[in-house]
Amino acid sequence: MTLREATEGVEYIVKSINTDDEDLNSFLFSLGCYSGEPITVVARRKSGCTVSIKDSRYNFDKNLCEAIEI
Secondary structure: OEEEHHHOOOEEEOOOOOOOHHHHHHHHHHHHOOOOOOEEEEEEEOOEEEEEEOOOEEEEHHHHHHHHEE
C-alpha cells in the first residue's frame, strides 16, 4: 500500500521509498522519512497530503505519496 491510499489519522511504518532520485532520497532521510520510521497522514488534498513525521508536518505531492510504501 502507498501513502496515497493511507487512512487519515492512522500511524503507519514506512516499508520503502521507490524513487530513482538520490537527492530526493537524501532529502526524505533528512526529514526522518525512511524505512522503519512511523508516518501519519494528517490531511488529504487533491494535490497530495500533509503528513506527520517525528512531530513535524510536511506537505507531499501526489507523486511522492505514491512513491512511499507503507
